[in-house]
Amino acid sequence: MKRAYADIPEGQIHYRVEGTGDPVLLLHAAVTSSDEYTRVIPFLSKSYRAIAMDFLGNGDSDPAPCPFQIPDHARTIISFMDSLGIKRATIVSHSVGTKVAVDIAATYPERVSKLVLCGLGIRPEPGENITFKEPSNFTDAVEIKPDGSHLMEWWRRASLWGDPLEIVEERFLEYVKAGPRGEEIHWAGRDYNPSDKFQLINCPTLMILGTKEPFYNGPEKLRKLFPKAKFTIIENGPIHVTRVMPKEFAEAILDFLGERAA
Numbered sequence: 001m002k003r004a005y006a007d008i009p010e011g012q013i014h015y016r017v018e019g020t021g022d023p024v025l026l027l028h029a030a031v032t033s034s035d036e037y038t039r040v041i042p043f044l045s046k047s048y049r050a051i052a053m054d055f056l057g058n059g060d061s062d063p064a065p066c067p068f069q070i071p072d073h074a075r076t077i078i079s080f081m082d083s084l085g086i087k088r089a090t091i092v093s094h095s096v097g098t099k100v101a102v103d104i105a106a107t108y109p110e111r112v113s114k115l116v117l118c119g120l121g122i123r124p125e126p127g128e129n130i131t132f133k134e135p136s137n138f139t140d141a142v143e144i145k146p147d148g149s150h151l152m153e154w155w156r157r158a159s160l161w162g163d164p165l166e167i168v169e170e171r172f173l174e175y176v177k178a179g180p181r182g183e184e185i186h187w188a189g190r191d192y193n194p195s196d197k198f199q200l201i202n203c204p205t206l207m208i209l210g211t212k213e214p215f216y217n218g219p220e221k222l223r224k225l226f227p228k229a230k231f232t233i234i235e236n237g238p239i240h241v242t243r244v245m246p247k248e249f250a251e252a253i254l255d256f257l258g259e260r261a262a
Contacts, residue, residue: 001041006053008079011062015053015080019045022113023086024253026052027077029095029119029240030139030186031157032174033059036094036242043250048090048257053080055100055185058178067184070192074103078111092116092253094242096189103192106200115201116253117229118208118241120194120222134214135160139186144179151176167243198226205229206256208249210237230256 001018016034018041028036034052044050054061055073064072077100081089090113093101098117105112138157142150158171175182207229209219219231232252238244 001038001045006080006083008076008083010056010065010076010079013053013056013062013076013080013083014060015051016041017049017051018042019047019049021048023084023089024048024050024257025077025081025086025089025091026050027091027093027097027101028052028055028058029097030189031058031178031182032171033177035059035170035174036240039246040242040250043247044253047254051084051089053077055097057181057184059174060177063181064184067181067188069188070099070103071107073100073185073188074107077104078108081111087111088113090114090116090257093118095119095239096185099189099192099194102194102197102201105203105205106197109200109202112203114257115203115205116208116256117205118249119210119213119239120207139183139190141183142180150180161239163238163240163244167240170243171240195225201226201228204256206232206252208232208234208237208241208252210234210239210241210245212236212238213241214239232256 001016003016005012005014024044026037028034033054037052041050041052056062056064056076088111091101091104098120101115101117105115142153144150154175155172158175159168207222209216234241234245234248242249
C-alpha cells in the first residue's frame, strides 16, 4: 500500500492506494482518516484500484481554508479525482463520509459509477425504537490547554464505543491530527439532510447496516427513503465496522460490485 499527496485548489490531499483496475474511492467518517480503511483495502485491491483519502482538516491532509459544509467537501473530492485523472469511480463511504458521497452522487452524477453507503447517520424520529443516547460533549469544540488535559478528552472520545485498545489508539491519534478544528466535519454532517438528495441519485447503490450501530433500527426506514437501493446487514457490525470487521465489510462491497473476496 502506497501513500501520496494530490494537489487541489484548497491545498494537499493525503491518500493511500493499492491495486489496479477500476477505481474504488473510500471516504472516511468524521474526525478519522484514510487509516480507517487500511484493513479493508487489501481485500478490495485484489480486483480494484482502492484509494482512501483524508478529507481536508483530517488525517495528513491540509486544513480546510474555512469551516466546510458537506457540499464543500464534495467539491474537493471532485478536485481530488481530477488530480488523479479519475473520470468515474465507485464511491464507498462511512458515517459522515456517506453524506459527502450522497452529495457527490446527486450533484455530480457523471462522476459516480456505483455508490456504497455505510452508517448513514439519519437521526431517529420521536417514537422510533432506538435506545441510543448520544454521549455528552461528543462533538463539542476542544480547547487546547497548557496542562495537556485536552488529550484526555480526545482519548475519552476515541474510547466511547468499546473498541479494542488498538483501535482506540488509532482513533486517538486521528483526533490529535485533526486538532481543535476537527469537529467541524461533525457539525457539517449534523446540518446536512441526505434524504433530500436520494431522489436525485440514479446510480446503483448499496446501503450497509451494522446491527450494533448506534442508530440501527433495521432497514425499513431507509428503504422508504431510498427504495432504489440494495441493502446488506452485517450482524453485530459496530460503529467502526470498517476497522473491527473489515473482511465482512469488504465482502459486502465485492458482492455488490460482482467480485467475491477470496
